[in-house]
Amino acid sequence: MATSKQWFQRAKKVIPGGVNSPVRACNGVGGTPVYFKSGNGAKVQTEEGAELVDFCGSWGPLILGHARAEVVEAVAKAAADGLSFGANTAKETEFAELVCSLIPGVEMLRLVSSGTEAVMTAIRLARGYTGRRKILKFDGCYHGHTDSMLVASGSGLLTGGISSSAGVSPRITEEVFVAPYNNLAAVQEILKANGDEIAAVIVEPIAGNMGLVEPAEGFLEGLRAATADCGALLIFDEVITGFRLGPTTYGTLANITPDLTTLGKIIGGGMPIGAIGGSTQIMSYLAPLGPVYQAGTLSGNPVALAAGMKTLELLRDENPYPKMNELGKQLATGINQIAEKKELALHCAQHGGMFTPFFRKKAIHNLADSKACDQKAHARYFHHMLNAGFYTPPSGFEVAFISAAHTEKQIAAFLKAFEEW
Numbered sequence: 001m002a003t004s005k006q007w008f009q010r011a012k013k014v015i016p017g018g019v020n021s022p023v024r025a026c027n028g029v030g031g032t033p034v035y036f037k038s039g040n041g042a043k044v045q046t047e048e049g050a051e052l053v054d055f056c057g058s059w060g061p062l063i064l065g066h067a068r069a070e071v072v073e074a075v076a077k078a079a080a081d082g083l084s085f086g087a088n089t090a091k092e093t094e095f096a097e098l099v100c101s102l103i104p105g106v107e108m109l110r111l112v113s114s115g116t117e118a119v120m121t122a123i124r125l126a127r128g129y130t131g132r133r134k135i136l137k138f139d140g141c142y143h144g145h146t147d148s149m150l151v152a153s154g155s156g157l158l159t160g161g162i163s164s165s166a167g168v169s170p171r172i173t174e175e176v177f178v179a180p181y182n183n184l185a186a187v188q189e190i191l192k193a194n195g196d197e198i199a200a201v202i203v204e205p206i207a208g209n210m211g212l213v214e215p216a217e218g219f220l221e222g223l224r225a226a227t228a229d230c231g232a233l234l235i236f237d238e239v240i241t242g243f244r245l246g247p248t249t250y251g252t253l254a255n256i257t258p259d260l261t262t263l264g265k266i267i268g269g270g271m272p273i274g275a276i277g278g279s280t281q282i283m284s285y286l287a288p289l290g291p292v293y294q295a296g297t298l299s300g301n302p303v304a305l306a307a308g309m310k311t312l313e314l315l316r317d318e319n320p321y322p323k324m325n326e327l328g329k330q331l332a333t334g335i336n337q338i339a340e341k342k343e344l345a346l347h348c349a350q351h352g353g354m355f356t357p358f359f360r361k362k363a364i365h366n367l368a369d370s371k372a373c374d375q376k377a378h379a380r381y382f383h384h385m386l387n388a389g390f391y392t393p394p395s396g397f398e399v400a401f402i403s404a405a406h407t408e409k410q411i412a413a414f415l416k417a418f419e420e421w
């Protein structure tokens with residue numbers, strides 16, 4: 001039996017860095033990445049045969065846990081009926097009808113194959129619809145790896161951002177303004193000077209890519225009002241938060257309707273998917289109805305849709321959200337109590353089934369706060385919990401997830417292990 005270490009050595013010879021997505025290299029915590037072999041419910045089995053309770057959940061999609069029987073059955077049936085057609089299927093319409101019925105303000109949906117693609121399309125659609133070029137985004141929000149979203153804050157608010165990756169044209173960074181998350185005054189300053197050039201403001205309505213950061217009171221409402229004022233579209237990137245906190249989007253739960261919503265992760269139930277939704281008026285700008293081109297060989301793939309549809313139906317019918325919220329509360333309260341008792345410099349942020357232990361006492365409102373956390377302490381926590389049988393995200397800038405398959409007993413065991421840290 002080959003170990004994770006042996007697999008990683010082999011992988012590094014044929015896959016850049018040995019991984020197909022950088023965070024999996026575990027550079028944030030050090031050590032060798034764990035190789036997963038199988039998963040069932042809240043648990044995964046490693047190549048070494050160890051069993052871990054998984055709090056990563058494939059970075060969000062597995063809200064029902066690994067290999068939920070009804071989802072696997074739906075996938076197997078769809079696969080047996082044909083893996084892909086590149087032509088229309090009834091399932092695509094049923095899926096769009098279901099999603100539109102669950103998200104007020106989403107009258108039409110276009111399916112793609114990843115969250116990155118969904119955001120890329122939403123940005124192009126916003127530019128095509130408004131006839132404007134520029135975009136405003138927030139430092140610490142991640143929107144996938146399309147060029148215009150790989151821009152971080154530069155030297156000044158009004159000068160456009162700087163590329164956070166080699167290979168992104170400086171031309172593109174000039175078109176993207178970057179504001180600190182939760183800083184409405186900065187947004188207003190940028191919009192005052194450039195409002196008539198801005199096609200869209202894009203935001204994670206609850207940020208999940210600098211750890212879990214809540215929107216400050218009035219922040220999202222302020223963005224809604226400011227974008228409406230200057231004629232820019234407001235895009236809520238709900239690739240993480242869509243169907244995570246209720247059988248709908250966070251925008252719906254917060255009673256704020258963006259112009260466009262991007263979705264991914266949960267709506268595919270573990271299969272590759274992404275989606276862009278909005279009003280008929282805006283969505284009609286997409287080809288073939290309108291002038292904004294977008295396409296995809298595997299878009300609306302029947303196997304991915306089978307997984308996504310079954311997942312959404314189960315979420316709607318079983319409503320596991322109160323349970324996930326309760327487990328999340330138990331976990332975060334437990335961590336915070338232990339931190340208090342042992343005088344540890346950390347606190348745990350939590351919203352529903354999402355949580356992040358931040359390794360400093362002070363609350364986190366933006367990327368600068370998150371960067372001020374002790375990443376070495378996070379790495380020690382990660383390895384301690386891993387050795388105790390709990391898999392958490394291997395980066396201090398991520399959200400951990402509790403699924404409907406987790407149990408109170410597992411949360412209690414997690415806390416017991418944490419207390420021994």
Ligand SMILES: Cc1ncc(COP(=O)(O)O)c(C=O)c1O
Pocket residue numbers: 059114115116117119142143144145204208209237238239240264265274
């Ligand atoms: C908020 C958000 N948007 C977009 C993406 C990109 O999605 P994908 O990895 O499916 O391309 C992610 C991925 O984590 C995300 O968290």
